[in-house]
Amino acid sequence: MSAAKSPDLDAYFARIGYTGSRMVSHATLDAIHRCHAETIPFENLDIQLGRRIAIDLASIERKLVQNRRGGYCFEQNTLLAAVLRALGFAVTMLLGRVRWQIPDDVQTPLVHAFLRVETPDAGLHLADVGFGSMTLYRPLRWQLDAPQPCGLEPRRLTRRGDSFAHQALIGEAWGDVYIFSPSAAPGIDLEVSNWFTCAHPESAFLKNLRASRTVADRRFTLLNAEFKIRHADGRVEQRTIATADELLVVLAEFFGLRFPPGTRFGQPGMPWPQ
Numbered sequence: 001m002s003a004a005k006s007p008d009l010d011a012y013f014a015r016i017g018y019t020g021s022r023m024v025s026h027a028t029l030d031a032i033h034r035c036h037a038e039t040i041p042f043e044n045l046d047i048q049l050g051r052r053i054a055i056d057l058a059s060i061e062r063k064l065v066q067n068r069r070g071g072y073c074f075e076q077n078t079l080l081a082a083v084l085r086a087l088g089f090a091v092t093m094l095l096g097r098v099r100w101q102i103p104d105d106v107q108t109p110l111v112h113a114f115l116r117v118e119t120p121d122a123g124l125h126l127a128d129v130g131f132g133s134m135t136l137y138r139p140l141r142w143q144l145d146a147p148q149p150c151g152l153e154p155r156r157l158t159r160r161g162d163s164f165a166h167q168a169l170i171g172e173a174w175g176d177v178y179i180f181s182p183s184a185a186p187g188i189d190l191e192v193s194n195w196f197t198c199a200h201p202e203s204a205f206l207k208n209l210r211a212s213r214t215v216a217d218r219r220f221t222l223l224n225a226e227f228k229i230r231h232a233d234g235r236v237e238q239r240t241i242a243t244a245d246e247l248l249v250v251l252a253e254f255f256g257l258r259f260p261p262g263t264r265f266g267q268p269g270m271p272w273p274q
Helices: 007-018 026-039 057-066 073-087 188-197 244-255
Strands: 088-100 110-119 121-129 157-159 165-169 173-180 210-214 216-224 225-232 234-239
Touching: 007 073, 026 073, 026 110, 026 121, 026 210, 057 073, 073 088, 073 110, 073 121, 073 188, 088 244, 110 173, 110 188, 157 173, 165 210, 173 216, 210 244, 216 244, 225 244
Parallel strands: none
Antiparallel strands: 088 110, 088 173, 110 121, 157 165, 165 173, 210 216, 216 225, 225 234
């Protein structure tokens, strides 16, 4: 990963439609986080096109900003971290173990990257624009056991021994989204975790096509051939995508991801239209 290059702030802000203050404050962090989540979708389509995921800043800016694509956590949160640091925020990259909808007895690797961000007026926050269907819409203040409106469902941080858990409230039950240590993740660990996520034969990202985007009152998600729109009031619209051309239309209309006609993702026999 490159630490020397500075991000093109003007290009990034144009990409996410942000025209607000660049002062280091909670309000700035909150507004940038919301604009990013609304505009740059989570997606793993390069993996399904047979490409490895590069997480140096130049590659990420070219893909997510210049080429108006999306990406997953190592891309999304590396970009957000670089932008926030350039503005003067204190940012620490963290790694966590995904627990969302995973049985308690199943172990998971450290494959989710996200941020701890400090503001002078509101202290520490957890910022995360790269967790797919459970991506935060707004940063989560670092206040233990305090439910906060950070997405379509309340979120909170809670202690788990020497670690922490980011949780979401579904119905009346809190569920772990991921668990993590507060220690900074070294760059080499991010490289290894990114390689596992995009290249290991057992990675779920090789076996599934995913895209999601969150706005203030709804969330768009695509898992293989299943497309859903989940509304803030709990309503869910769902349909099964029948053809490869329909998949391209959905990606363009709801995620802003445009590919040439005839583009096909993955190998024949994958669980989405070929």
